[in-house]
Amino acid sequence: MxxxxxxxxxxxxxxxxxxxxxxxxxxxxxxxxxxxxxxxxxxxxxxxxxxxTAQPSSPPYNTTNANARFMPLIDDDVYPNIGDRLSDAGISWAWYAGGWDQVNSDPSKVPQFQFHHQPFLYFEDYAPGTPGRAHLRDSEEFVAAAKAGALPTVSFVKPYASENEHPGYASEPLGSANLVELVRAVVEGGSAGNTLVVVTYDEFGGQWDHVSPPTGDAWGPGTRIPAMVIGRSLTRSGVDHTRYDTTSILATIERSFGLEPLGTRDASVNDLAAAVAAGGR
Incomplete structure (x- = not known):
């Protein structure tokens, strides 16, 4: 490269x-x-x-951009991801993506599908024909499983591009409606009693933050981004002022199930326990 x-x-x-x-x-x-x-x-x-944007080299591919650049597949034995950790521990999980079934059958029906937003496509263990591929699902399956109380232990949901609330190309009303549908499927479904929902974003929807980021490593922290912790068992609303970053979600999963950290940041960052406590559980 x-x-x-x-x-x-x-x-x-x-x-x-x-x-x-x-x-x-x-x-x-x-x-x-x-x-x-x-x-x-x-x-x-x-x-x-x-x-x-370096595209994953595992299908489905980005075939619409002649200038697309593709990364070689990552060896999970050398650089494991959170899915690998969960699988090794026998913990059920799935990555649910909006438009996943359609992009694998007829990509023309989902022109805004974002291949580079599918993290597991970058790893060898989730290529077509591997056992790991079964963990990659369509977001419609998430809604059905949540309503039926049949969710895996850990779920990740990535909305379709027009519904992901990204500034510049997505629809805020469509994104909000999609988020409400996903959350309601959990808190009104059979999985509500023991499910914690974490909603967060990779950008904060603006161009400037009046609070300077704290000192960190070469990669951050950066500007603040919103995050919500939701659960039917949480008894009150609240604001938690604990310092987190996005790897706090990894840390929460790892510490909840006794998994080895993936790196130095998730090993040392605050998990979301204080945010859950702010909800009164």
């Missing part, structure tokens, strides 16, 4: 309204080579790291 060349602010090719790349850059799979001598103004961006 080829290295990107980023500008002086650490940005690759961008044409967003509030930031347009002016200098000569190259938007490839990897970050730029580390400069020699004194550290650059954006030293954290240098090195062999995948940036931006």
């Amino acid at each position: 080829r290295p990107s060349v980023i500008d002086d602010f650490g940005m690759p090719v961008s044409s967003y309204p509030l930031y347009r790349t002016e200098s000569k850059v190259s938007d490839f799979e990897m970050t730029r080579a580390c400069p020699g001598g004194a550290p650059s103004s954006y030293d954290a961006a240098c090195g062999d790291w995948v940036v931006n």
Whole structure:
């Protein structure tokens, strides 16, 4: 894979309204080579790291973009993921994606399906023909299983693009309606009594945050993002001021089931126990 060349602010090719790349850059799979001598103004961006949108090389593929770049499949034995940890422990789980069944049968019916939003497609153990593939399901199955009280122990749900509330291309009303449908399927269904719902986002829906991120490592924390913890057994609403990041969800799963952490961050980050306590359980 080829290295990107980023500008002086650490940005690759961008044409967003509030930031347009002016200098000569190259938007490839990897970050730029580390400069020699004194550290650059954006030293954290240098090195062999995948940036931006590198597509998974396991089908279903992105066949509509002639410039799409594909990552080699990751060896789960070397770099395990949370699905691997759950499977090894005999814990049932599934990743539910909006449009999954259709993209595997007739991709033309789901033109906004986002292949790069399916994390398990990047790993060898979830390629077609592997046992792990059975964990990849359609989000309609999640709704049916939640209503019937037949959810696996751990579920991940990724809405279809037009329903994921991403600024710029998604519909906020469609996204909100989809979220309400998913949550109601749980809290009004047969799985409600022992299910904790965590709703969060990968971006915060704006362009600026008036609170500076705390000191972290090369990858964050970044700007704040919303998160909600929902459960029928929680007795009150509340706001929890504990510091979390997205790996707090991993930590919650790992500590709930005695799983080995995947890395240094989820090993040390706060899990969501304090947020659950804020709900009065």
